[in-house]
Amino acid sequence: MWLIYTLMTNLEKELSIKAAEAIKEVYKTDVSSESIAVNLTKKDFEGDYTLVTFPLARTSKKSPEETANDLGSFLEEHWEIVDQFNTVKGFLNLNFKDSFWLNVFNEMQSDPDYGKHPPTGNKVVLEYIGPNTNKPLHLGHIRNMLLGFSIGEILEARGHEVVKVNIYNDRxxxxxxxxxxxxxxxxxxxxxxxxxxxxxxxxxxxxxxxxxxxxxxxxxxxxxxxxxxxxxxxxxxxxxxxxxxxxxxxxxxxxxxxxxxxxxxxxxxxxxxxxxGVGYKKAYHESDTYILGKNLVEEGLEKGCFYKKEDGSVWVDLTDEGLDEKILLRSDGTSVYLTQDLGTAQERFKDFKMNDSLYVVGNEQDYHFQVLKLTLQKLGKEYADGIRHISYGMVDLPEGKMKSREGKTIDADDLVEEMVSKSEEHTIELGKIEDLDESERGDLFRILGLGALKYFILKVQAKKRMLFNPEQSIELQGDTGPFVQYTYARIQAILRRDAGAVFNKDNINLNPSEKELIKILYRLAEVVDEAARNYDPSVIASYTIDLAKLYNRFYAEVPVLKAESDDEKNFRISLSKIVGEKIRFCMALLGIEVPDQM
RNA sequence: GGCCCCGUAGUUCAAGGGAUAGAACAAAAGUUUCCUAAACUUUAGAUCCAGGUUCGAGUCCUGGCGGGGCUACCA
Incomplete structure (x- = not known):
């Protein structure tokens, strides 16, 4: 019967509801569960989840500490999954029973897709890359491509239908x-x-x-x-x-x-x-869409939402919305950047009838996208409200902004190649791949080099600017892609020796590192949701590194294949297997592959 | 000038208004008869300044200081 509390439940939410019930019972007062703050317990304290009781002192008319004790006692007694509790000042730390966590684990095992969400029926068109066709791609485009691709993967895992598209500024x-x-x-x-x-x-x-x-x-x-x-x-x-x-x-x-x-x-x-490893379903070309934009301008003039100046130029007035007047057509009748984007948006809706249009474009165009959205809203376009600019920060070099005119750029192809050869060098130095043939080695170096590069870019929040120092290059150790990949490879080494383990009990004792692993795995679906809500791959990146770190600690502390009992061994192998699967799942959301050996 | 974003260890990044601000790199010390040491365990080190709101502020508000962006009949 505990199953009803496991995978599909948001435990934090559940806890705040239980706490509200407890308050009603103990203090005879109604408090909305939304107003009750629940967090994961900080690592220096004993507990799984923590309830903050400072704000409740008013309703309980007792000190925060006494309130915490009251609620802790009540919950311990009336909620069967609670094992024990402790209080520190106004913090009520709750421990859940091992058997509860093992049930969570068993459910995870029986659902190989755990982490993915069911289809939402929401259709999203995601525009990214968007290069000019007069020069090669550089580091800024790399950030764009990696962000765009990853956001697309994340949204799909969240259950949305995603259509990736590209736009070429080709004229x-x-x-x-x-x-x-x-x-x-x-x-x-x-x-x-x-x-x-x-x-x-x-x-x-x-x-x-x-x-x-x-x-x-x-x-x-x-x-x-x-x-x-x-x-x-x-x-x-x-x-x-x-x-x-x-x-x-x-x-x-x-x-x-x-x-x-x-x-x-x-x-x-x-x-x-x-x-x-990036791609798209359809490419738009501004050489096509700038003409379509002109039709929309005409439409706007007829509807009276745009106006013509004496010289013949056409404008939209956004001063009521706190912006300026923006030009839509030059006096000679030729179109501007905005005109093209209007046309592209229209064409795109005709093609896909999407609910949301996402634009992965640098933050120097924040203003432009405000204007684009408002202008389409003025035109009364049904797709206007769904427009969202996913704005990301510039990549800075130590000397400042990249400037293509001055040759101060990092070329995309060069950078990829550099990372691949760096990982090749390092891998050969470590000498663990004697049994791999030439092509397997090539694949591995590519997987590792790209993993390092992609993780390096994606671990930073999209909206923040980031610094890239070509002198220091990209690390292969520590908080990096190869760290996660290495963890995966270790797990595969175990599974190669013994993958047949079956575990479905709920009565063994958990080590702290085992319980931590189950707890973090349990959060996966919610983390995917958070990443999707914020259009932010860095949420996945930091979750993944935490998962890998916890596994490495477990690996160092606890014997897996040489566990004392069969139950323990089976559990640890099963746990390793799931951790491996979820690492691969998360890395795929980042567009990163994982190797079986490295 | 107007509008927007950003200031966290030496460095690169974290921290849904909640505890003692977390990691990683660099620095110092340790861990391989045992599943991959690209790992693990220790140590040292930070919220730009001044007010305010709050039981509680890196986080919210105001004002400075510093950095970046936008404000083109460029894209």
Whole structure:
């Protein structure tokens, strides 16, 4: 009958309800269970869960300590799963019986999907990556890709239907610059002829453009022009400008070149996505959606929620909402960034009829997404309310912000490669993989290198900015991906020797480290929910490292295969097995693989 | 100027208004006849400043100081 209190119950909630009942009985006063604070007991104190009685002193008309004692006695007597209690000041620490925790454990065993939530019927479109097509991906994109992918996995585990999509900013002056530079100095070279990855190849010409422009600017600077002004006077800039106009006009030659160069870039990007293990169902292109946006602007003008200025430009007035007026169409009728996003949003809803639209985009666009949402709300779009900007902080280098123009970036491909070779070096040094063949080794180094990189990025809360020091590189020891992976590999080593254990009793005594493991496993479903609610993989990352740490302590303190009794041995093997499964589950939520051996 | 975000050990990160602010790296010391020492166990070390709200503040409010972002007919 205790089963009704186990897996599907939120024990903290249950405890606050029980406490409210106790208060009613003992003090004859009604208190809402929501007002009762329950926490996990801090590790320096004895107990599983803790009830805070300071706020209850008013209703009990006794000291917090006496209140805690009253409630503790009552609960011990009237709630069969309570083993014992102790009080420290206004804190009531409750211990639950081992048999209760063993029942929790047995239920977990019988539900291999424990941690996942049932389908909610909620459909979510998640946009991430969103690169420009004129240069290769860098560390900032890595953070975006890892966050976006992981959030998608977490939301799926929470029971939502998730459609991942990408958006390519594939048009505009930046791409034209690469094109101009390639025409001038490319000598007909291609990624194939040079053996350079497509996105890097095109990126080189973006840099090349800047060189030409600087060179040509000199004479104008000498005449005393401002830097920006001078740049616009250069012939190379004028060519780029001209190319942009031709592009907009649909000039065949320009379009063909544009297609060719973007094609190179996509090939390169796809390689990087594959290496990182990220993907998406559909890609949108701003070269398509900017036109769709114009229709929405027209619609807004008809509905009277936008207005036209004398020069012909179209605006939306958001001053009532505490923002500014924002431009939607230039006076020459061309669209701006916001116009494109309106079009993309509309198209996306047509494609997927989702309830929520998530945008994983850096926090420098916080304002933009406020504007986007408000504008669509003004238009009365049904999908507007479901728009959510998942805003993440910049990745800083020790010298400050990354600046692609100054070459102060960390290239995504380089970084992945560096991490893989670092883990290779370390693994070979430790010498535990003699029995693996060449391809197994390659897989392992990749799993470990990516694990280190991904964990390093994802353990930091998305909304915070984070620092990356390329000098120090990424650790393989301590609070890292390989630490968790190592724990998993250890477990697999045990299971290779004896995996047939069956355990279903509730009458053995638990060691502290065993009980801690059951307790943390018990929280998994709730942790997934919390991560999903906050769109925050770091919740999963810190849970996973805690789980691995607790297992490593258990492993050091308690013999598994050489346990004293069969019951203990079977229990410990079963426990190890579940810990391994849940580590793999959590790491998968982070987009990280785990090895059987390392 | 206006708006938004952020200041926690030497460093990188944690802490749903609750106990003595947790980890990891770096530093110091220990643990391999026993399931993988990428591990485990110790030691030392922090809430930017000043007020306020509260039984209780790293967390909430006000004002400083410091850092970052946005505020383009750029994306």
């Amino acid at each position: 505009g002056i930046a791409i034209c610059k690469s094109m101009v530079a390639w025409l001038r100095n490319g000598e007909g070279k291609t990624p194939e002829s040079t053996g350079i990855k497509g996105d890097h190849f095109v990126g080189q010409f973006y840099v090349e453009y800047a060189k030409i422009e600087d060179e040509e600017s000199k004479s104008f600077l000498d005449k005393g022009m401002e830097k920006e002004e001078a740049a616009k006077e250069t012939s190379v800039y004028k060519e780029a400008q001209e190319m942009l106009i031709k592009w907009e006009a649909g000039d065949k030659e320009v379009r063909a070149l544009w297609k060719k160069m973007n094609g190179w870039v996509y090939e390169g990007f796809n390689e990087t996505y594959k290496k990182l």
